[in-house]
Amino acid sequence: MRRRINKDWLLAGLLISPSVLAIGVFVYGFIGWSVRVSLSKWKGLIANYAWAGWSNYEKLFGDPRFHIDVRNTLIFTVFFLTGAIVIGFLVAVLLDQRVPGEAVFRGIYLFPMAISFIVTGVAWRWLMNPATGSRTSGLNLLFDKGGLEFLANRWHTTPPPWGIAFIALPAVWQMSGFMMALFLAGLRSIPDDLREAARVDGASEFQIYRRVIVPLLRPVALSAIIILGHISLKIFDLIVAISGKDLRLDVPSIYMWTTTFDANNYARGASIGILLLVGVAVLVVPYLVFSLRAESEI
Amino acid sequence: MRSRGRLLYLFPLVALAAFYLLPVYVLTITGLKSFAEVDLSRMWQFPSGLHFDSFRAAFEALRPHLRNSAVMAVPAATISALLGSMNGYVLSKWRFRGANVIFTLFLFGMFIPYQSVLIPLVLFLRRIGLYGSIPGLILVHVVYGIPITTLIFRNYYATIPTDLLEAARIDGAGILRSYWYIILRLSAPSFAVALIWQFTSIWNEFLFAIILTKPSNWPVTVALNNLAGTQIVQWNVQMAGALLAAVPTLIVYIFLGRFFLRGLMAGAIKG
Numbered sequence: 001m002r003r004r005i006n007k008d009w010l011l012a013g014l015l016i017s018p019s020v021l022a023i024g025v026f027v028y029g030f031i032g033w034s035v036r037v038s039l040s041k042w043k044g045l046i047a048n049y050a051w052a053g054w055s056n057y058e059k060l061f062g063d064p065r066f067h068i069d070v071r072n073t074l075i076f077t078v079f080f081l082t083g084a085i086v087i088g089f090l091v092a093v094l095l096d097q098r099v100p101g102e103a104v105f106r107g108i109y110l111f112p113m114a115i116s117f118i119v120t121g122v123a124w125r126w127l128m129n130p131a132t133g134s135r136t137s138g139l140n141l142l143f144d145k146g147g148l149e150f151l152a153n154r155w156h157t158t159p160p161p162w163g164i165a166f167i168a169l170p171a172v173w174q175m176s177g178f179m180m181a182l183f184l185a186g187l188r189s190i191p192d193d194l195r196e197a198a199r200v201d202g203a204s205e206f207q208i209y210r211r212v213i214v215p216l217l218r219p220v221a222l223s224a225i226i227i228l229g230h231i232s233l234k235i236f237d238l239i240v241a242i243s244g245k246d247l248r249l250d251v252p253s254i255y256m257w258t259t260t261f262d263a264n265n266y267a268r269g270a271s272i273g274i275l276l277l278v279g280v281a282v283l284v285v286p287y288l289v290f291s292l293r294a295e296s297e298i
Numbered sequence: 299m300r301s302r303g304r305l306l307y308l309f310p311l312v313a314l315a316a317f318y319l320l321p322v323y324v325l326t327i328t329g330l331k332s333f334a335e336v337d338l339s340r341m342w343q344f345p346s347g348l349h350f351d352s353f354r355a356a357f358e359a360l361r362p363h364l365r366n367s368a369v370m371a372v373p374a375a376t377i378s379a380l381l382g383s384m385n386g387y388v389l390s391k392w393r394f395r396g397a398n399v400i401f402t403l404f405l406f407g408m409f410i411p412y413q414s415v416l417i418p419l420v421l422f423l424r425r426i427g428l429y430g431s432i433p434g435l436i437l438v439h440v441v442y443g444i445p446i447t448t449l450i451f452r453n454y455y456a457t458i459p460t461d462l463l464e465a466a467r468i469d470g471a472g473i474l475r476s477y478w479y480i481i482l483r484l485s486a487p488s489f490a491v492a493l494i495w496q497f498t499s500i501w502n503e504f505l506f507a508i509i510l511t512k513p514s515n516w517p518v519t520v521a522l523n524n525l526a527g528t529q530i531v532q533w534n535v536q537m538a539g540a541l542l543a544a545v546p547t548l549i550v551y552i553f554l555g556r557f558f559l560r561g562l563m564a565g566a567i568k569g
Contacts, residue, residue, distance in 0.1 A: 007472065008473040011472070011473045012394065012473055013394070015384045016400070019381050019404070019444050020400060022440075022444060026407075026419070026441045027407040028403070030419060031414055031415060033417075047421075091314060099308055105315060108315045109314070110551075111548065114498055114544075114550070114558060115502065115547055116501070116502035116504065116543065117502070118519045118543070119543055121523075122522060122523075122536055122537070123321035123540055124321065126324065126533060127321060134339065135338060137338035137341050173318065173321070177318070181563070182563070227566060230409050234413075236504070237505065244527055253505075256413045256416075257509075266417055269413075273415070273416060276411040277411055277413075279411075281406075284406065284409045288402055288406060289402070292398060
């Protein structure tokens with residue numbers, strides 16, 4: 001019996017070992033390798049691991065293009081997170097009122113999650129067509145016809161720094177349904193007794209949301225921020241599909257792509273990759289450690 | 299009074315639904331217009347009839363790439379789901395010392411920006427001779443799919459009572475037998491979740507696809523982006539192409555949406 005169990009533990013190790021090996025190499029090994037490239041002088045098609053210290057990072061911190069990237073990421077993040085979370089939360093509250101056809105609405109709000117950012121980008125590049133005069137089209141045309149000319153604008157071709165904020169519109173279109181689903185699940189997990197009790201105490205519906213429900217949804221909101229935040233740092237395909245490699249809408253992941261694979265500046269590309277990783281890690285690691293600790297207490 | 303209040307809630311919900319459906323409306327009506335009708339200034343108008351010219355042209359251009367996507371996404375989703383199932387089983391029912399640490403290290407792999415591993419990935423695939431090929435892309439999707447599939451299966455297996463396995467163990471079943479006869483037999487729902495999630499994300503993926511494959515092996519996302527980036531291809535063809543590229547995952551979403559939703563919520567970790 002004892003031997004059998006020991007053998008089982010060994011087999012357990014064997015079952016999981018391919019994945020441990022794969023993650024060990026492809027995630028942690030490759031991160032280490034990237035760090036090494038980022039500390040090298042590798043520029044050009046031939047590998048060159050000559051030591052460069054932190055100089056690639058220092059150059060990036062002084063690089064105007066990287067400054068634009070950071071600014072664009074910040075602006076995008078603010079608009080994207082605010083839009084997706086506010087819309088997601090409000091829709092969840094509305095749907096939570098047991099409206100007729102709830103399932104249909106949910107289905108419609110969530111379907112953009114199932115399609116590619118590239119498809120979204122192709123559709124929205126026409127909706128956000130900035131052309132004017134007789135070539136007006138997309139949403140601007142719709143605004144013209146609906147007597148809402150004042151809403152017509154240049155979308156993502158708005159002069160910097162605000163052009164990038166319009167990229168958040170299709171991103172919100174794609175991700176706010178997910179936020180709705182998260183918040184709705186959160187709302188549904190709040191026991192009705194709690195609302196009843198507050199109602200009995202004479203609280204108005206608004207007060208119930210403000211004082212009871214919103215505080216209880218804080219963990220959900222935190223998840224939402226982490227999920228959207230890391231997507232926001234990595235945003236790449238959507239921008240490429242809407243505007244190609246437009247420098248005004250540049251973000252670190254596009255810079256990494258062009259500098260590495262178009263300009264063969266591997267050392268700089270690796271540095272940008274590692275900086276992105278640091279950004280994501282700052283956001284995600286505390287969250288992972290926290291959720292795991294909370295779980296092992298159960 | 300209460301029902302009138304509910305109708306008031308309906309108004310913003312309907313308006314919002316229109317906003318979500320707007321791009322689909324444009325893609326569809328544009329795709330269905332004849333080449334003669336395609337005019338930016340009339341882009342919101344209905345087509346005069348059903349014309350499939352644009353879809354035909356888009357399909358002609360995207361066909362090999364739709365095939366590439368299928369040949370890539372199906373095996374990649376299947377293999378990563380199988381690995382996830384094995385990992386989930388071990389990490390929920392055979393929790394050796396350090397199992398939680400391994401799980402957390404796996405999970406972090408779900409969030410990393412792939413830019414931070416991209417250069418070694420290219421160098422590695424070149425060295426093993428898979429750079430530019432579909433098998434290379436499958437390998438990459440399998441590996442980076444392990445975190446989410448492990449998470450899905452681990453959370454699901456945690457709900458299977460340990461007593462069941464305990465009883466089997468007393469009857470002399472070892473780890474593999476328990477896995478085969480008990481766990482796998484109960485795994486259908488989580489396989490549905492993992493397969494659907496993986497299929498959708500791999501089909502929709504762009505970064506690995508554009509960097510790691512050569513043009514003839516491009517999945518549909520890369521081919522579509524390329525189609526949309528050229529001036530030669532008319533925009534109605536681009537829109538029809540976008541719809542074609544979205545059809546497989548939309549079908550999955552429409553018919554198996556609840557599994558998709560569960561995958562989505564699993565990705566939120568606490569779900």
